Amino acid sequence: MNNQVIVVDDHPSVRLAVSALLRDEGYTIVAESDNGEDVLELVQRLKPSWLILDLGLPGLDGFGVIKQITDLRLPVSIIVLSSETARHVVIRCQEMGARGFVSKQDNMSELLNAISAVKSSGAYFAHLV
Template identity: 40%
Template sequence: MRSALIVDDHPVIRLAVRMLLERNGLEVLAETDNGVDALQLVREHEPDIVILDIGIPRLDGLNVISRIRAMEVDSHVLVLTSQPAEGFCQRCLQAGAKGFVSKEEDLQNLVIAINSISAGFSFFPADVLNAGQPNLVSEAELVERLSNQEIMVLQYLASGLTNKQIGELMLLSNKTISTYKSRIQQKLNLDSLLELIEFARRNDLAPRQDI
């Protein structure tokens, strides 16, 4: 059973979200109204999904997203907020969120977003993202942007091989592999090798065993 943590400073919203999630087969492990407690609960429970309002006290939601991203946990953040998508969607994406749902929309969209994220995709308003970065709607579309060579390098990196080892296998120089790696990170909007490995695993481009 998939698990969730609800972070919102409005008790009525927390109750509505809890009822919706439980009706759709998710286990709500905990809930809180502030960012500091949210981080502690993520460490303690490691929920699959963190339903997060970014307008919360003690530690704002964007900071919470960034800190969860830095943790070694398999928890994905789905933002549920009344803040305008035009001003905050890109910021949430850049901080590390996997989805963005407005409280003004049908709350059932929350379930659709959770299912999308659980399947390895992201969930953001396409029209908002397209205004700034047109090809960041879903991870499936990001994969399509990679060349065959880049996919091969990504697979080797996710298998735990070094740049030198990959270069020997592909008959390319260490410098060329390093260039491929940087290009892949840029195309996928990822900052580290760990994030590349996690991305590859989510999209069936890497072995499932620990590296």
């Protein structure tokens, strides 16, 4: 599994923080996007291992992105990073094919825990416990 990541969030400060955190841990940020429309093409062209994805995107939202990626069976592990933490939202992400879910209210290091858990056990959904 490579360490290439695409970060998708409509807030520049979130993209900056996530990208800096992951770079510090040895990940390569191959692209960033502020909308869902660009993501499918980026994933197909750049073939990252990881997609860090917000749900609340303009145009095509995160759920639409997850659906497109899973429908096409693209080999990328999706970790949702969202301010939406309702149980039904987390379950929907899991059922649609995301491999992990991290709340924006959590410490940012939780994203690293999620990636580590997905690498070792295949999933990270602490908000369902």
